Amino acid sequence: MTQSDQNNNIDLNQFNQVFFEECAEHLAEMEQILVSLPDEGPDEEQLNAIFRAAHSIKGGAGIFGFQDMTVVTHVLESLLDRMRNHEIPFSTAMVDLFLEAGDVISMQLAGHRDGAFVRQEAIEQISAKLQQVIDAGSLDAPAGSASAAMIPVPEEIAQSGTVASEHSDQRYELVFTPDPDIFRRGIRLENLFAELEELGELTVTAGLPATTDFNSIDPEICVCSWRMTLVTTAGEADIRDIFEFVADLDQLQLRTVSENVREISASDDSKAIATVTPPENTRLMPTGESAADPAGAATGRRAYDKNELAAGAYGRRTSEAESSIRVGVTKVDQLINQVGELVITQLMLAQTATVLDPVLHENLHRSLLQLERNTRDLQQSVMSIRLVPISIVFSRFPRMVRELAAKLGKQVELKTVGDTTELDKGLIEKITDPLTHLVRNCMDHALETPEARIAAGKEPCGTITLRASQIGGRIVIDVIDDGAGLNRAKILAKAAERGIPASDNMSDEEVWQLIFAPGFSTAECVTDISGRGVGMDVVLRNVQSMSGRVNISSEPGNGTRVTISLPLTLAILDGLSVAVGQEKFIIPLNSIVESLQPAPESLKTVNGGNVVHVRGEYIPIIALYELFNMDALVKEPGKGILILIDVEGEKAALLVDALLDEHQVVIKSIETNYRKVEGTAGATILGDGRVALILDVNSLFRMRKQK
Amino acid sequence: MNTEAGESLKTCLDGECSMSTVAGKYPALMNCLARLLDSGASGERNDCSTSGALLVDLTGVTDIDACGCQLLALFLSGLKQNNISAQLTNIPDTIRSKIHFLGFDSEFNLSH
Numbered sequence: 001m002t003q004s005d006q007n008n009n010i011d012l013n014q015f016n017q018v019f020f021e022e023c024a025e026h027l028a029e030m031e032q033i034l035v036s037l038p039d040e041g042p043d044e045e046q047l048n049a050i051f052r053a054a055h056s057i058k059g060g061a062g063i064f065g066f067q068d069m070t071v072v073t074h075v076l077e078s079l080l081d082r083m084r085n086h087e088i089p090f091s092t093a094m095v096d097l098f099l100e101a102g103d104v105i106s107m108q109l110a111g112h113r114d115g116a117f118v119r120q121e122a123i124e125q126i127s128a129k130l131q132q133v134i135d136a137g138s139l140d141a142p143a144g145s146a147s148a149a150m151i152p153v154p155e156e157i158a159q160s161g162t163v164a165s166e167h168s169d170q171r172y173e174l175v176f177t178p179d180p181d182i183f184r185r186g187i188r189l190e191n192l193f194a195e196l197e198e199l200g201e202l203t204v205t206a207g208l209p210a211t212t213d214f215n216s217i218d219p220e221i222c223v224c225s226w227r228m229t230l231v232t233t234a235g236e237a238d239i240r241d242i243f244e245f246v247a248d249l250d251q252l253q254l255r256t257v258s259e260n261v262r263e264i265s266a267s268d269d270s271k272a273i274a275t276v277t278p279p280e281n282t283r284l285m286p287t288g289e290s291a292a293d294p295a296g297a298a299t300g301r302r303a304y305d306k307n308e309l310a311a312g313a314y315g316r317r318t319s320e321a322e323s324s325i326r327v328g329v330t331k332v333d334q335l336i337n338q339v340g341e342l343v344i345t346q347l348m349l350a351q352t353a354t355v356l357d358p359v360l361h362e363n364l365h366r367s368l369l370q371l372e373r374n375t376r377d378l379q380q381s382v383m384s385i386r387l388v389p390i391s392i393v394f395s396r397f398p399r400m401v402r403e404l405a406a407k408l409g410k411q412v413e414l415k416t417v418g419d420t421t422e423l424d425k426g427l428i429e430k431i432t433d434p435l436t437h438l439v440r441n442c443m444d445h446a447l448e449t450p451e452a453r454i455a456a457g458k459e460p461c462g463t464i465t466l467r468a469s470q471i472g473g474r475i476v477i478d479v480i481d482d483g484a485g486l487n488r489a490k491i492l493a494k495a496a497e498r499g500i501p502a503s504d505n506m507s508d509e510e511v512w513q514l515i516f517a518p519g520f521s522t523a524e525c526v527t528d529i530s531g532r533g534v535g536m537d538v539v540l541r542n543v544q545s546m547s548g549r550v551n552i553s554s555e556p557g558n559g560t561r562v563t564i565s566l567p568l569t570l571a572i573l574d575g576l577s578v579a580v581g582q583e584k585f586i587i588p589l590n591s592i593v594e595s596l597q598p599a600p601e602s603l604k605t606v607n608g609g610n611v612v613h614v615r616g617e618y619i620p621i622i623a624l625y626e627l628f629n630m631d632a633l634v635k636e637p638g639k640g641i642l643i644l645i646d647v648e649g650e651k652a653a654l655l656v657d658a659l660l661d662e663h664q665v666v667i668k669s670i671e672t673n674y675r676k677v678e679g680t681a682g683a684t685i686l687g688d689g690r691v692a693l694i695l696d697v698n699s700l701f702r703m704r705k706q707k
Numbered sequence: 708m709n710t711e712a713g714e715s716l717k718t719c720l721d722g723e724c725s726m727s728t729v730a731g732k733y734p735a736l737m738n739c740l741a742r743l744l745d746s747g748a749s750g751e752r753n754d755c756s757t758s759g760a761l762l763v764d765l766t767g768v769t770d771i772d773a774c775g776c777q778l779l780a781l782f783l784s785g786l787k788q789n790n791i792s793a794q795l796t797n798i799p800d801t802i803r804s805k806i807h808f809l810g811f812d813s814e815f816n817l818s819h
Contacts, residue, residue, distance in 0.1 A: 206776065215740070219730055223777065224777050
């Protein structure tokens, strides 16, 4: 392979990746709209959005050479276009059909992106199904029925019997106001008009601005506009396709005057163009605006682009989105690391400056303070790049809930609140599985059947609410259902059966925590949805691996709330630095309860281990110097400082020589740069340039038990 | 391009009248308009059929595109704003077809 070939391959792969990402986004958007459709079917905006997603996938696939992906998307796009033109009516069964089509396209995407297996028969089947609907004119009607029957026709015309077929001519009026640079871009309008003429009978009239000072014009700048009429059997999309690379949305106004043509066709076989005149006061509007005009017929996708800004429009592109760029996560992580290094350098400078006289070096100290502020601001700004909205996770659930509800014979409404809440991309990826399991549990166990709900005096339709919010420095995600609630007696009985320590004296909160025990399940039958008892413990472990917490509250008959609390990011951490011998450690602040110098009488020995008596509790002491096999200045608990830590109810007291300072530290992977060090969650570089290990409190508990 | 003064004023356009040539033709047309204004051609000759109306002779025009049509239309419009009547003459058939196809018939007062 030559260097040039390599370069070409590299470039192509980069572009392919962009296509894969965009295709996945379009599929997700399409699915989101489909599962949220009301029974009466999509409105114009929703239909346009689905169409646009299919069209974009098809266009991208064609450009990037994934021709196989254009097969399904083409027939899907054709069907959607017929629906947009009111030629084929919507039916609820179409949602499943479109979702199935989306699945097949996803499969093809995975085939190209990940080398996953692609079932050709699935592609052929869905293409055939979609084509059958197009041919039949509806999902329910037998093949061959006239789709023209679906076209809304004015009553008087219908009675006259003049609308013979779906292919009757349409008269379009277009006003084209080109970009001023169109001539300079080398676009030849003759070719454009010739293409239009191929569609049917075209008349063109050029117009100049009302007043122009000839002495001050730029002859290469286009100031003309063109008014055209086109009588054709082609659809609006075909016309807009011709302008696709020539005109922006607001440069082409298009409307149909189909009724006039039909009336004249009834009395005269000749084309109507010479005799049909639109009302003088008719204002030609961009089709995006014509949505408000019931006579304005179907709108095109470019029109939809404009109307995406309208309230309630799906798949909208805000000005912010349009000005965004797509950047690889590795680049962002590299930037975060570099800013982390900058923070460390700033800390080093600050530390060095502490020995300098603040009066003699007043300017230097002032500048260092400014540097600290700027560095922190920069760090926060950079960290925010990794933050993504949780809607990315939430958006996968509507379809899952819809399908599970159908499978279980339950009626379920899914509500999401706080979709725009942002959290770290790394957390987003890890939180998906736990949330999926919780929602499946709600569907399978928590929510009752419609009959049971009615018997309990509830609405037959249950509700699952996913709610995300930022509270302080943490993200809180609630999974709430209005089902039967947890059954305390059943949980306690199951715990006893499984040998899990439990008693009737336990508080509700403690009883609810039992369901996180490995292998715990009160489900009476194992289903393929949940109930194997291998879920909630995995949920807890996954959440804890993100430094998160899980809490449950439940009320019999009224439902359950599972609350997951996560840190905003995994890249920086608030910690307390402590000294043990010549070394320094960072203890995460969120696990620290308090620090104390123990009174001699509060220290005891139990089973050969040291404990400290604090407010009625005996808390085991973990001597860090022992755990890490190092020298320490203080080896007697009574002479050192104890830091009480609490993780998910498990407590311990860490023995250290001294407390040093509170820091916001940049977490560095010690595993990547050195090797795994048990008892640590990483390392950071302190202001004096020394490396400090960040303690992993959970693994300290494990290490103590092993010793 | 040249402009002749006779019973009626006449100016001629030659060669290709397109995006690639309009920048070159524009100064000549601007100059023509200025000379007409200087000569006091405006104000009285509103009807092309009367003597003194400017005739724009297109005999030598070999090709025209939308950009060329626009320049010509703006020139005629500039004349009209100064009350100078003008008329295109000797339009080759191919050029006439293109003007029609590009929709400039009415701007040029042509019937097709």
